[in-house]
Amino acid sequence: MNNPYVPYPVEITSIFQEYRDINTYTLRFVDREVQRKFDFQPGQFLQVSVSGVGEAPISINSPPEEEDYFRLCIERKGRVTEAIFELEEGSTLFARGPYGNGFPVDDVENRGILFIAGGIGLAPLRSAIEHVQNFRDSYGDVQIMYGDKTPACLLFDRYFSKWNKDFDLNVICEEATPEWSGEEGMVTDLMKRIYLDPEDSVSFVCGPPIMYKFVLPELKALGFEDEDIYLSYERRMECGVGMCRRCNIGDRFVCHDGPVFSYDEVKRYADKET
Structure with missing residues (x-):
């Protein structure tokens, strides 16, 4: 993204229930150009927000090679994640990032x-x-x-x-x-x-x-x-x-x-x- 501090709207395209209080959300940025430019390291996280509720840091759990979407595995534990669990497919929330550093997958090739x-x-x-x-x-x-x-x-x-x-x-x-x-x-x-x-x-x-x-x-x-x-x-x-x-x-x-x-x-x- 051009500015990692600006939250961009993302659409929930699908929801998969992993366990009672854990869902995997498949998402994509509403702006297709933002989605196209979205890049990250495995292990980095996004700040995910719900309007009027707040935001929470959540690690990305899909590989960077997926160009049309990304995935977040979210456990319901707190006000923001509770609000996310109330959303349905097709709903919009916001994300900014990525932040932090990830696992050094490029540095450990051949090992x-x-x-x-x-x-x-x-x-x-x-x-x-x-x-x-x-x-x-x-x-x-x-x-x-x-x-x-x-x-x-x-x-x-x-x-x-x-x-x-x-x-x-x-x-x-x-x-x-x-x-x-x-x-x-x-x-x-x-x-x-x-x-x-x-x-x-x-x-x-x-x-x-x-x-x-x-x-x-x-x-x-x-x-x-x-x-x-x-x-x-x-x-x-x-x-x-x-x-x-x-x-x-x-x-x-x-x-x-x-x-x-x-x-x-x-x-x-x-x-x-x-």
Whole structure:
């Protein structure tokens, strides 16, 4: 967009219910020229607003290569997202951005990638996963480790067979149900299957802070260097524009300096938080 601080109207073209309070919205800018010029990095976010209600920072979960639309996976938790959930297909809201920095997908070409996601943390990672699959020959081996509470909570399961064609996808649930034929446990239980060479691979991680507490020591034990571990702190974003000063991690602000950081950048603060 020409001016990332100006909100532009976007139309909701479709709504897909992922889970009880999580929807994926397919959107496009009403101005087709704005849509054509819209570009972003996987892991970046938009400020999304509803007139008369307010705005909220939301990570983009579609790959940059989709020219005619973009997608946001939104969890209902707060005044703005509640208002978005009341909208129907064909409704208009507003978006500005993108903001922040994303996962360095261009800088890690020819290397292996380990994706680790917990819960709705898969949403920001999906943008990077789809991008890597769209340019599959540019990357090494790829493994995906994804854990959620129950099988009903699993996001994007309609894409699992597609991802499995090019990647090693591993999914686990904390609480199994009779119809679940997969594994029961935590996402860290999947990490024993990691076969990527840490000297020639990077890890992209997104999930709740408690997950980082257990995942980071595992990655370090496997031999991943601090600068090769990338963490999304999109859950820490508040106003999204650096005004509230509540999204800081030490001397870094998630909305300006993140939401994606290398562990090397934030480890002295991240270890205290997790």
